[in-house]
Amino acid sequence: MVCNSNALWSASEAEAHINQLAQPLDPQRDRELLPLTQSLGRVLADTVTSPLDFPHWDNSAMDGYAVRFADVQQCSADRPITLAVVTEIPAGKIPQVSIKAGQAARIFTGAMVPLGADTIVMQEDTEREGDRVILRQAPQPQAFVRHRGSFQRSGEPLLPAGIQLQAADLAILAAAQCTQVPVYRWLRVAIFATGDELVPPDRPLQPGQIVDSNSYALAALVQQGGALAQVFGIVPDSRADLRRAIISAQESADVILSSGGVSVGDYDYIDELLQDLGATLHIRSVAVKPGKPLTVATLPGVGDDRPRLYFGLPGNPVSSLVTFWRFVQPALQRLSGRRDAGCRWLTVPTAEDLHSGGGRETYVWGRVTWPQGGNGEEIQFNPAPGYQNSANLVNLAQTNALAQVPLGVKRIGAGDRVKVLLV
Incomplete structure (x- = not known):
């Protein structure tokens, strides 16, 4: 089936139409649970909420002394205040006493603020004399106290679905004790290059032959984008060989990328074969340079009801990469479930x-x-x-x-x- 494919599409029209065709993976059917340590670079399939408040409890942002603001609000250089230091609270320890009038607790950064205290005085603003501490300037109320839940409340969304997980995201998941992460499965992308003139880079080059560079570049770009590249190699300019390659890719991949065979030469069979296989041809050329020949088609799914998106890229190396960057890359991002998909x-x-x-x-x-x-x-x-x-x-x-x-x-x-x- 041909769907207005003979028109010369503008770049913006082609981009908009490809976006409509590139329907994301299903967040329920196409997900997997991965250990946190294996989740870097994967796309989050579901919004993550935390069972914890951040911070988990009131804690100190400074080394200093936990005090009651009511005790120190009037102090100054002329009227210093002296408090009894009744306990010491390092990070990771639960305070064992409550702070009463006239008392202070020695406290360290990250430590829990004891009951009764509501303000931290940084140690640079104090003088220590034995079991007492002297303050000569009044702090601000609740100074240097990081209150429980002031960063994030339990039950609130922590990370949204559709983000590609980076190092900071993994740190957040670890802090929320999320050790099993729901991510989209890998998007599978089949890649092959067409042409009797092509040879792999490890074979001696004969006159008239060209080394296949497109397969390597496209596979690298697919992998960089967070998808799984299935490289089929070089397919000769034969209807039978090309048909077998397309059917095989149709059975194993979500997206098919071919390079070459989409122009108007006598050996350019891709569009004809796609129609024979029941594909809908949406785009056959775009008004861009380099990269005018560009086939975009959808093939019926094999084994499921999900259509296969087919991109027939030009054979010239620069044209192939430019059309990938301009049209294919954002489509793969969208198919992978990424919320930031696009150029x-x-x-x-x-x-x-x-x-x-x-x-x-x-x-x-x-x-x-x-x-x-x-x-x-x-x-x-x-x-x-x-x-x-x-x-x-x-x-x-x-x-x-x-x-x-x-x-x-x-x-x-x-x-x-x-x-x-x-x-």
Whole structure:
């Protein structure tokens, strides 16, 4: 089935349509419980609430003395107050006495505030004489007391569903004693490259042959994004071989990525085979450069009712990566259940002129650089040196951004601000 796929889609139209197709994994059916130690980088499938208050109890934010504010509110350099030190409370110990009028407790950072005390006086503002402490300035009421539940109350949401768990999140889960974490299962992405001219990098190169670099780059990008890459390798330009590869990927993966075979050449069979296999073709070309040939289709699920999302990327290495960054990467984030799915854009000055033919939205690859050492320099975009061509993989090295030259614009001057996609 073909769904208006012969139209030349704008980048924004294609992005919006792909977002509609990329339905997230089911938070109930597609989840697993993992030990906390194995949860880094995984996507949280359910909101986590804490059974504990944070802080767990009133505690001291300073080394000093726990006192009653009523005892010390009038003290000054001219009218010092002397209190009896009746106990010492290190962190991790339960106070054994309550503080009464005229008394203080020696206390350390993180220790529980004893009953009767409501204010901490930092030790730098005191003088110790034996079992007594002298105060010469009045503290603020409740100074340096971290009250129970002031950071977070028991039963309140602690971490929302859809976040990709980072180190600080694991620390929070550990503090909440959440040792089994509900996360989405890995999104499975099948990858293969098409073309009789392709050979793997460990095989001697013959005249006319090309090393398959796309499979390695796409697998790395999939893994960086928190999904499971299933690399099928190189598939020849044969209808039978391509059909078998697509069916096999359809059976094992949630998403299928192929590179090559989606243009209008005599050996470009992908779109034809997808239709034969009952796929709905949604997009076949997008008005971008590089990367105009782009097939987006949905195939019926095998073994379940979940459609398989198919992306047929161009074979040229730069075109393949650019279309992945622009369209596939945000779709994989959305499918994985991430709440922050989508392209990350910045607007920064360009260090050099940027050029385009004006007929398509054009992406210039390069690097966004951040100033070092606070010397007043501004964040800027630096296009990659050398010739920017969709087959020139070499100057794509260390690319971290794509500058967007809008449709109809032929030049953006050095120093002008440009919209860049962080990759």
